[in-house]
Amino acid sequence: MRFIPVLLYTNATFLLASPDPALLAALEPLLLASGARVEIVLTAEAALTSITGHPPALVLLDTNLPGMDPRMTIGQTIGESLDIHRLAPTVALRQARISELLTIVGLDPVHARRYPHEFSGGQRQRVGIARALAVSPKLIVCDEPVSALDASVQAQIINLLQDLQRERAVAYLFVAHDLAVIEHISRRVMVMYLGKVVECGDAKAVVQTPKHPYTTALFSAVPQINPATGARRIILPGEMPSPLDPPKGCPFHPRCSIAEPRCRIEPPALREISPAHFAACHLAR
Ligand code: SF4
Numbered sequence: 504m505r506f507i508p509v510l511l512y513t514n515a516t517f518l519l520a521s522p523d524p525a526l527l528a529a530l531e532p533l534l535l536a537s538g539a540r541v542e543i544v545l546t547a548e549a550a551l552t553s554i555t556g557h558p559p560a561l562v563l564l565d566t567n568l569p570g571m572d573p574r575m576t577i578g579q580t581i582g583e584s585l586d587i588h589r590l591a592p593t594v595a596l597r598q599a600r601i602s603e604l605l606t607i608v609g610l611d612p613v614h615a616r617r618y619p620h621e622f623s624g625g626q627r628q629r630v631g632i633a634r635a636l637a638v639s640p641k642l643i644v645c646d647e648p649v650s651a652l653d654a655s656v657q658a659q660i661i662n663l664l665q666d667l668q669r670e671r672a673v674a675y676l677f678v679a680h681d682l683a684v685i686e687h688i689s690r691r692v693m694v695m696y697l698g699k700v701v702e703c704g705d706a707k708a709v710v711q712t713p714k715h716p717y718t719t720a721l722f723s724a725v726p727q728i729n730p731a732t733g734a735r736r737i738i739l740p741g742e743m744p745s746p747l748d749p750p751k752g753c754p755f756h757p758r759c760s761i762a763e764p765r766c767r768i769e770p771p772a773l774r775e776i777s778p779a780h781f782a783a784c785h786l787a788r
Contacts, residue, residue: 578615704780
């Protein structure tokens with residue numbers, strides 16, 4: 504894959520860049536429709552590299568076999584990234600870099616000769632991380648990287664990601680439904696409902712003092728180790744509406760227990776409720 508989008512998120516503003524104009528044209532309205540601000544759109548690959556200082560890379564982590572070509576060995580899979588970005592000019596350097604990457608993620612270099620089906624889910628995730636690191640990216644998009652793993656392997660992968668972040672100063676755009684994982688790994692959190700940003704801010708602030716009713720309901724569903732805390736789970740009424748035909752006004756109003764008449768008419772803007780903490784709710788204070 505030669506053209507790849509880079510999406511950086513900061514303070515409710517998206518910096519969207521890609522050398523593919525068609526991709527930008529498709530993505531920009533989606534981001535704008537989500538209520539976010541799109542600040543810069545660049546189209547040159549050179550400009551992408553100037554932002555990140557590294558070749559652009561979109562990296563999706565996937566524990567499923569479809570995330571990797573079952574006919575390619577792990578060495579070939581990782582080496583493909585090096586080839587596309589011309590990062591290994593000789594066969595010896597290519598092999599050395601593949602071995603180095605496998606070692607970094609805790610796998611044995613001899614694993615390079617194996618095929619994806621010979622690995623467990625956790626090991627495949629490590630291969631995905633090695634493939635991501637091949638281009639020395641400054642941003643790794645982790646799309647549900649631990650959702651298919653059991654708890655102990657989840658912890659290993661999260662620890663590996665955090666170690667790599669400390670050692671390599673890499674940023675993660677971490678997409679997940681597991682709120683405990685999000686709380687643990689994130690510095691900033693963005694909550695989306697029906698494709699729109701409803702809240703974003705520092706992880707601690709969003710978790711401890713959520714401003715949007717949907718965020719409050721989400722975090723109330725996290726199981727508590729100590730039932731004596733008396734935390735009450737909020738059950739949202741009704742079903743999630745279709746994103747193809749979202750409700751008018753605030754898209755959350757059919758399920759919101761504090762909705763007012765204006766919520767059915769007027770879509771709430773994403774507002775800064777407290778420093779660097781944003782919410783899209785008329786009543787957020
Ligand atoms: S804008 Fe109204 S309906 Fe939407 S979350 Fe806030 S109170 Fe609920």
